[in-house]
Amino acid sequence: MRKVSKIKVLREILDPVKKKGQKVGFVPTMGxxxxxxxxxxxxxxxxxxxxVSSIFVNPIQFGPNEDFNRYPRDLxxxxxxxxxxxxxxxxxxxxxxxxxxxxKTYVEVSELSSILCGKSRPGHFRGVATAVLKLFxxxxxxxxxxxxxxxxxxxxxxxxxxxxxxxxxxIMGPIVRENDGLAMSSRNIYLSPEERADATxxxxxxxWAKELFYKENxxxxxxxxxxxxxxxxxxxxxxxxxxxxxxxxxxPVKFIKKGDRILLAVFFGRTRLIDNIAI
Ligand code: AMP
Numbered sequence: 001m002r003k004v005s006k007i008k009v010l011r012e013i014l015d016p017v018k019k020k021g022q023k024v025g026f027v028p029t030m031g032x033x034x035x036x037x038x039x040x041x042x043x044x045x046x047x048x049x050x051x052v053s054s055i056f057v058n059p060i061q062f063g064p065n066e067d068f069n070r071y072p073r074d075l076x077x078x079x080x081x082x083x084x085x086x087x088x089x090x091x092x093x094x095x096x097x098x099x100x101x102x103x104k105t106y107v108e109v110s111e112l113s114s115i116l117c118g119k120s121r122p123g124h125f126r127g128v129a130t131a132v133l134k135l136f137x138x139x140x141x142x143x144x145x146x147x148x149x150x151x152x153x154x155x156x157x158x159x160x161x162x163x164x165x166x167x168x169x170x171i172m173g174p175i176v177r178e179n180d181g182l183a184m185s186s187r188n189i190y191l192s193p194e195e196r197a198d199a200t201x202x203x204x205x206x207x208w209a210k211e212l213f214y215k216e217n218x219x220x221x222x223x224x225x226x227x228x229x230x231x232x233x234x235x236x237x238x239x240x241x242x243x244x245x246x247x248x249x250x251x252p253v254k255f256i257k258k259g260d261r262i263l264l265a266v267f268f269g270r271t272r273l274i275d276n277i278a279i
Contacts, residue, residue, distance in 0.1 A: 001083045003090040007138050010091055014052070014139065023048040026141035026168075028132060031055035031092075032072040032186035033081050036176040040145040041085045043173050047143050053082055054091040054135055056098065060106075061127030072186055091139065098134060106130045109156045109163070112250060116152050117265055117274065120240050128153055129160050136168055144168050149175045149183055151263060151276045155250055175275070177203065183275045195268040198235040202266060205231045206277040209262055213279055219255040224262070232266055240265035240272065247278065 004010045017024065025048030027040045037053075044051045055078055062068035075092065082090055106126055112118075113125035136144065146154040158170050176184050181203030182196070191199060205228040212218040221244040228242050242264040244253050253260050256279060263276040 001079070001087050001090055003079065003092065005092050005094060005097060007093065007097060010089070010138065013089060017050050018140065022050045023143065024050045024052060024139065024141045026135070026139050026144045027051070027053045028135055028144070028146075029053060029055055030057045030071065030186065031078050032074055032189075033078045034176075034184045034186065036147055036149060036184040038081060038085055039176050040147055040173045041082070041087060043145045043171055044143065045086065047171065050088045051086070052089045052091060052139050052141065053087050054093075054139075056091075056093055056131065056135075058098075058127055058131040059095055060099070060130060061124050063121055063123065066121070067187075067190075072189055091135075098131065107133050107160065107164075109159050112152070112156050112159055115250060116241060116243060116245075116263055118152070120265065125153070125156050129156060132157055133160065133164070133166075136166055141168055143171060145171045145173055147175065148172050148276070149185070150274070151261060152250060155248070181207075183273075185273065187271055187273065190271040191268060195236075195271065198237065199266075199268050199273060201232050201235040201237060202264065202273060202275045203277075206262055206264070206275060210277055210279055213256055219257070221253060221256055224256065228262075228264070232264075236268065238267040240267060244279075 002013060025044030027044050029037050041053060057071050059068050107129045108126045109129055118125050146157055154172050161168055161170055180200045182200050209224045209228055225242045229239050232239055244256055244260055244262050246253055247259055247261045258279055260279045261276055265272055265274045
């Protein structure tokens with residue numbers, strides 16, 4: 001596995017790869033890798049001959065009171081995991097390499113960026129979209145893989161690709177979970193043992209809601225959301241939002257139907273976790 005931090009060097013490696021007609025797959029990450037990330041790399045590998053992954057903790061997607069400085073980082077461990085997956089190239093730029101001191105340009109996917117997670121994290125998706133667009137321009141992948149774990153993010157990236165006519169195919173990978181159902185996340189290490197145990201309610205409540213639809217034909221989002229809130233609050237979770245939305249435009253639905261998506265964000269202590277499920 002080659003690893004590079006400079007855009008110029010990365011291009012010198014990738015240009016001949018593309019000239020040879022190899023298909024380039026790309027998996028962007030913020031590092032501190034887990035099986036969720038690795039599952040996306042395996043999807044890229046299946047679809048492409050040359051796999052690039054990036055590790056970049058993107059400062060512009062963090063709010064002023066968020067965890068940019070304490071976000072977990074372990075490049076050595078990540079490198080070993082990526083090597084094992086036979087990733088061809090790791091790109092780990094510095095903040096300066098991505099954003100020069102006089103940096104001015106941002107991209108915003110309107111509406112989709114100001115709802116759900118965007119409401120409580122203003123500027124977050126603008127930061128994500130800007131970094132991802134830059135990475136796409138730098139790497140020029142044929143395919144990029146994003147996790148359903150960050151469902152709103154994946155929908156926003158898909159919309160950006162469509163709206164800006166970017167020549168990259170977006171593939172979404174399913175959520176990888178711990179044995180007890182908690183969605184894997186680099187942020188799970190912030191949880192105390194008690195919070196970690198309580199947080200399993202997130203997936204339990206999502207599964208419960210899905211079952212209610214299929215077994216008891218319950219179609220009221222209000223009913224489902226209220227019950228889920230009660231279940232989560234009983235486990236000391238502080239609900240940021242729970243929403244039942246259309247899987248493509250993320251608008252709240254009036255009646256639940258097959259294919260809709262339940263999305264949630266919940267604090268356990270200071271740690272904000274997100275999860276979702278397809279109905
Ligand atoms: P992050 O490092 O958190 O920015 O995530 C990088 C990519 O991995 C994003 O596309 C995430 O959606 C995806 N991802 C994170 N956690 C999981 C998971 N548990 N299962 C599947 N994909 C994930």
